[in-house]
Amino acid sequence: MRFINWLLHKCIVGLLGVVQKFLSVPTQTLFAGAGSSGQLARHMVAMGHQRILLVTDQILVDLGMAENIRKSVEEAGGELFVYCGVLPDPTTAIVEEGLAYYRTQRCDSILALGGGSSIDAAKGIAASATNGPVQSLVGILKIRQALAPLYAIPTTSGTGSEATFAAVISDAETHRKGFLADMKLIPLGVALDPLLLTGMPQGVTAATGADALTHAIETYIGRWSNDEVRRLSGTATRLLFDHLPRVYRNGQDVQSREAVSLASYYAGQAINHASVGMVHAIAHQFGGLYGTPHGVANAIVLPHVLDCYVKHSPEALAELAAVIGVGRSSQTDHERASAFVQATRDLLAQLGLATRLESFPTSDIPAVANDSMAECRQYPVPHWVSRAELETILDKIAV
Template sequence: MANLFSIPQVIISGEKALQMSAQHLKSYGEKALIVTDDMMVKLGNVKKLTDTLDEIKVSYVVYSAINCEPTHSMVDEGVEIYKNEECEFIIGIGGGSPMDSMKAIGAVVKNGGSICDYVGKAIEHILPPLVAIPTTAGTGSEATKVSIITNTITDVKMLLNDPKLIANLAIVDPVFTLTAPPAVTAATGVDALTHAIEAYTSLKAFSMSDIYAVSAIKKIFDNLYEVYSNGSNIQARREMAIAALEAGIAFSNASVTVVHGMSRPIGAMFHVPHGLSNAMLLKVCLPYIKPGATARLNNLAKEIGVFRQGMTPDEGADAFVVATIALLRTLNIPSPAEFGISREDFFKAIPKMATDALASGSPGNTRRIPNEDEIEELYKKLWY
């Protein structure tokens, strides 16, 4: 079977990546819409970007209202600003939320209608040039063909998936991640880990996606606890920024599976940050998928150095699952109850969440494909 592999046209990574991007930025047009959040403005990251744009005489307008995971109405607002201000390209700077918003705004600017109508459909017209500048080492949105926008009318986190959503330019400077507080560092790092594990164990995995997935997993095991406990370690931040990028490339090409399928409904219904809901689910879903993915999990045990001589593939796979759960434990991930979710509300929401999880298509990529009852059981396990 043939496999399609796609990545951004240009990736510039490492310290001073923004400055090195100047000529690329200039080639995209005379006026940019900068999509971001208030924190990026406050931290001075937007100023670093606008200083670069000033130097190359590109004008801009800043839309900084993406202060939570993006909704369809934020996309509408961004589209209006883009059109009224006659922008020619879009720069998303921030975590996955501003980058995903940038993609969705770009899609609607050129294709019209509401972003809510785009689910499950191919995007017809090419988007304006897109530039992604991540400030979390997490989503990998800078490299993916995915954008996730919540429809607040139906309470569904919509998964938009189209190669036209891949950024033209990804600027990955680890310096931007230095200010991320430990809780954000942990949740976003686990998101990247989940992308890589799910890409590697996906039914759609192939040799090109495997290379990126394995490289990301090794880097994350080596560096996630370090960036969580010592956020100013630039060497570890650099490794995590590249790991998140690699994990994004891996899952954009091989898809995610049951964890992400189940994670999005928790985010939509209970406003749990994306990385946190992944972390809660990873520890119950990994043992579930193990019987279908034993050989692959055994390989990962070898890659991260927890496979011991004489272990059977089953024991090797267990060793990887145990190592992952141990890493999660060091990051102090809250349980749903600790996060403040009422058990009663959660159990009431399980049937809708299970239906929405299956409808997203992601669970169908798992090497052990769950049915609706099994997904409901996995949700319940979060409370045991």
């Protein structure tokens, strides 16, 4: 059975790798720094977008963020229409409601404001505006026509959705998550405005930061990594180790907020080229079964998976040790990889993140292992983890 799983993994990843090489990643217009959200809004009007739909949630409207965007749009001569019905884990019903409002107001473009949920909802609306019902677009490369012009302003630093080619939309009736993957889903322009991030709660800062860190590490060490991926994810890793503890201690640190948002963005860009890995395969099961926030699940799983990779493929982890300045050049790859994993554990501990999942009983290990291995077949992991290795990892997480 292990050989069959390994062979399936090799075939699927090999085929996806060939397809990935022929996909062109669009270039985005990036605005970064204090006030960049206003710059992006004015840029949209300058690009000819006169009736902009803002896709966001009620909380950000209540905080006045939508009104600030409105002022920038109107000063530039455009109009802003606000759809604030986004909820966590957006559904097909939310996409349909947003699309109806987009059409009723005769909008010509879409601007997402919020975390991953708002950006994913905006992607769904933009795609279905030109391609039909979002349910028909679930899958890989199902989007035939260019989206309605789409832009994004993230208000968290972790998902990287503002840079990636993917979106997750749940079916409103079955609640099954639908995964959309197409390079057309990458927004045309992005603003990374640290002034919108200073009010992020400490726990959200930690969890989303762990999500970005997992993206950076998994893309760096994966089999599809290349020079460009290592540049992006290496920079993201260094920025997160340098600045994430600072923003966790002081959320008003604008310079470090900007650095962490750039790290999340770079790691998201790396995903477009290199995908993710085993950590995500396991973390997704915890989210689906127990409702564990994705960043929290990644933080719990990450060190244990890296421990396994130290034994079997330490070279890339040893390179990351040099990136963050731990270990010594005289040490072996194994020793430097171990130093990096220990530094990762120390960072996650500084962020107050859990090391075990209290809602995960040992009796669920077989089912979680089955589903994790099935999902992992599509990821270019540096080492194919055996069923025994995976169950050992899960046993360290369960209670």
